[in-house]
Each structure stands twice: as C-alpha cells, then as structure tokens.
Amino acid sequence: MTKSNTNKGTIFGIGLGPGDPELMSVKADRLIRTASHVAYFRKAGRKGHARSIVEGLLTPDVIEFAMEYPVTTEIQLSDPRYNYILSEFYQNCAAHVRDLSDQGQSLCVLCEGDPFFYGSFMHLYMRVKETQPVTVIPAITGMSAAWTQTGIPMTWGDDILTVLLGTLPKEELTRRMADTNALVIMKIGRNFEKISEALKATDLYEKAWLIQYAAMENSSVQKLSDVYENVTPYFSIIVVHGQGRRP
Amino acid sequence: MTKSNTNKGTIFGIGLGPGDPELMSVKADRLIRTASHVAYFRKAGRKGHARSIVEGLLTPDVIEFAMEYPVTTEIQLSDPRYNYILSEFYQNCAAHVRDLSDQGQSLCVLCEGDPFFYGSFMHLYMRVKETQPVTVIPAITGMSAAWTQTGIPMTWGDDILTVLLGTLPKEELTRRMADTNALVIMKIGRNFEKISEALKATDLYEKAWLIQYAAMENSSVQKLSDVYENVTPYFSIIVVHGQGRRP
Numbered sequence: 297m298t299k300s301n302t303n304k305g306t307i308f309g310i311g312l313g314p315g316d317p318e319l320m321s322v323k324a325d326r327l328i329r330t331a332s333h334v335a336y337f338r339k340a341g342r343k344g345h346a347r348s349i350v351e352g353l354l355t356p357d358v359i360e361f362a363m364e365y366p367v368t369t370e371i372q373l374s375d376p377r378y379n380y381i382l383s384e385f386y387q388n389c390a391a392h393v394r395d396l397s398d399q400g401q402s403l404c405v406l407c408e409g410d411p412f413f414y415g416s417f418m419h420l421y422m423r424v425k426e427t428q429p430v431t432v433i434p435a436i437t438g439m440s441a442a443w444t445q446t447g448i449p450m451t452w453g454d455d456i457l458t459v460l461l462g463t464l465p466k467e468e469l470t471r472r473m474a475d476t477n478a479l480v481i482m483k484i485g486r487n488f489e490k491i492s493e494a495l496k497a498t499d500l501y502e503k504a505w506l507i508q509y510a511a512m513e514n515s516s517v518q519k520l521s522d523v524y525e526n527v528t529p530y531f532s533i534i535v536v537h538g539q540g541r542r543p
Numbered sequence: 544m545t546k547s548n549t550n551k552g553t554i555f556g557i558g559l560g561p562g563d564p565e566l567m568s569v570k571a572d573r574l575i576r577t578a579s580h581v582a583y584f585r586k587a588g589r590k591g592h593a594r595s596i597v598e599g600l601l602t603p604d605v606i607e608f609a610m611e612y613p614v615t616t617e618i619q620l621s622d623p624r625y626n627y628i629l630s631e632f633y634q635n636c637a638a639h640v641r642d643l644s645d646q647g648q649s650l651c652v653l654c655e656g657d658p659f660f661y662g663s664f665m666h667l668y669m670r671v672k673e674t675q676p677v678t679v680i681p682a683i684t685g686m687s688a689a690w691t692q693t694g695i696p697m698t699w700g701d702d703i704l705t706v707l708l709g710t711l712p713k714e715e716l717t718r719r720m721a722d723t724n725a726l727v728i729m730k731i732g733r734n735f736e737k738i739s740e741a742l743k744a745t746d747l748y749e750k751a752w753l754i755q756y757a758a759m760e761n762s763s764v765q766k767l768s769d770v771y772e773n774v775t776p777y778f779s780i781i782v783v784h785g786q787g788r789r790p
Contacts, residue, residue: 313568317569318568318570319569319570320568321566321568322564322572323566325569382790411696413687413690413698414699414702418696418699419789419790421696422696425694434566434688434690435687436568436681436682437687440660440681440682449659449662449665449668450659450660451659451660451661452661452665453708456707456711456719457704458704459698459705459706461700461703463700464703483701543629
C-alpha cells in the first residue's frame, strides 16, 4: 500500500523473502539496486541477516543505517524494562527515518521475510505511517520456502492451516496442534524441547519436518523424529503437511 | 526443491505470486523470460489468470500448453463423477508434461500464488515427481498481498494465525474464528453470505477486511461491514489482523 505525500521521501518497507536473493521480488530487487539510503535491523556486533541477503546488490555510494537491537534475550519479556527499552529504541529509529523522509530522501528498510508477518519493521511502520509516505512490498515468507523445500505440498482442498510460535505455553501448543490439518511452527530455537514434547502429546510428531535455513546455502530438511534431542536449531521452521481431499 | 535427472527436461513449478508481475521473484521472472515451453491451468474459454500475469514476458516462439479444467462448478464436489473426471484430467496433463520432459524439454508450469499452498499444480506434481526432475519455486501468497494492501500489520508477538477456506461448514468456520488471534479466509465467492454469518456469530465481523484483486490493477480494500450484502466477490480474501504484544 502506498501513501503519497509530495516533497517528503518515501519509506519503502521491502520484504526480502526467505534468504535467497533470487527469491526477492522483481520490484524489491529494482528498488534495492537503485536505493540511495538503506536501513536494517540487526543484533549488535553482527552483519545482520537482512543486510547479508542484499550483499552485492547495493550501489557503492549507498548510505546505510544499521538499527541495532538494544536487548535480545538478556532481559525477560515479562520484565517491564523490556518494553520500555525496545519502545525507546524503535522511537529513535523512527525519528531518524522520519528526518530523512522530511528532507526528501527516500529510504529502503530491508525486511527479512514478509514485512507485515511477524516483522520488526511493523514497529517502525506504526511510528511513521501517519506522517510519512510509506510503501510496503510483500515477500515470500520463510514458511513458504520451508514447505517448498520438503518437496511435499502443504495444503489441499479445504485444509485448515494453523501458524504457531514456539514461544506459546506448552498446553496451548498441544491444544492447537491437536486441532488443525496443516501446521507451521516458527520461533523454534530455545523452545525446541517444549515444541517436541507438545507434538509428541498429539499424533503429529512422526509427521513433522524440521527445515533449517530454508532457501539459504546451508539449508537442511529432516523428519523431526530423526533430529537429535538437545539441539538448538537456528533459522528453523517446523511443518506438518495437510492431507486434505484431492482427485 | 530440485531433483536432478540427466537427459530429461526439468519441470519447473513456478509460483507467480498474487498477480502483479513485479511481485514475481527474480528467479521466476528469469525462468519465464527464457522458457521454450510453458503450461498453465485455466477455465475453458478464458485466457487464464496465470497466463495473463506473464503477458509480455514470454519469448515470441514459446510453445504454450493450456490445461483447461473439464468441470468447475457444474458438478457437486460430493458427486463421485467429480473426482473421476478431475483425476483423469490431471492424468492426461501429467502424461503430456512427462512426454516433454522425457524428450529432454524443460517446461515452466505457471502457478498463481504459491505452488504448494492450495495450488492446482500439486495435482500435476504428485503425478510426475517420482519419474521426472521437478523444481518448485515458492512465491508471494495472495494472503500476503491482501494483508499488505490493508496497510495494517498482520501478526504481532506470538499471535496465532488461522487460515480457513470458505468451503468449510458454517459451524466449523464459527468455531475456528472464535479461537484465533489473526485470521485469513480464502475461497470466498459463493460462500460470502455463510462466511459473513459465521463472522457475525463471533466478535470479528466489525474487525474484518475484504480485499478484492489484491496486487492487481482493479484492487479494492474495504471493511467487511461496509460491503453490500448479496454480492459475490471475486479474487477476494478476508483478513482479521492480530493484536498481539508490541513495545
């Protein structure tokens, strides 16, 4: 969607897709190759995954703005400081982006996956959308890349698809898993044991697949039951395929 | 995913995304522009939506294979002839595609949306994947285009997303709608009244959006409660946005 607003630069929230630069949209590719300003989130001290995806595409004189998360896992989600610190962080990022736009500069915010699907960009977006022109470019989700990589179609007929985050309580995960046709679980990482236990409490454990680094060079696809326990999978998604009607 | 197999041509299942040619992936765009053979499903007597998306991209001497559905809505899903006729249709399509591949010809099957997400291509895929080399290219889903077009982020924090098809019974729709954070409903068409009634039975009706022709020239976004009753929306998706935690 686009809001036009003369004189101000446009803030593009550009979905990069799952990781393979060739899986970016033609539109995203074009905008990134001609961008004068790019911004992206990353963990402090890292290059940043979004930035890595566009390596080699940016012009030599592009101006980069790395937005480094002030906290990741050191502070519990339940700690009131967590919200305060993150809110201040997004406010500062938004102020910088807004300044550029007010000066007439357009800017590409590089977003892993699809910007409006559990994306960090949404926090920035909500803080600039009322005053600046913003255009959001949808993208291929990590889950689409993951189920494609299994080589098994995901949803058939009127299969119901449920998307769950591994951060949910185990009881909630189990209840939802037991009541869907097709299943995607994201944010695996440290929640891997909990998710596995929840799947074992249903009949889905043997049907589940773990995809790591979908659409990236070091990707892997395994039946979940073949994965060693006590691992912490990165960039990983679990899927259970639907089995709906088909001719 | 890719299976390599010397001498045989590769069957590419190419996701075209929601409709805007610029939202195709760089990879899909490249493969389609250099294809010597393309195939696509369409209703008899129509140009076909997948074929329309790639208008102007194909080489002048490309060889086209239009796969025309023998039935759409004339025969009820519950009629045993439905499955028989469709199964024979997909078998015939698969035989043609397999012959081309056996002759060493690669072929691009043009798929609306993401091929493994409720796609017709899956029926072809299951009939050729054991014997021919197949590569599937994921794509931006219609639902991503739809929620992007509302200008409102879709899922936050650990929001649960449920995807429902309008073909489900009303009671099932209502039960699922009442028990999710974020909601996508597809296959609206003739099910529009039933879906609206199900939404009204929950507290989601006032929060729902109807997106028609997402990412196409004639697209529209409306609050569902602003839509006249007794319409039959085409190329339409209903979304209810999640309201999960955010700093």
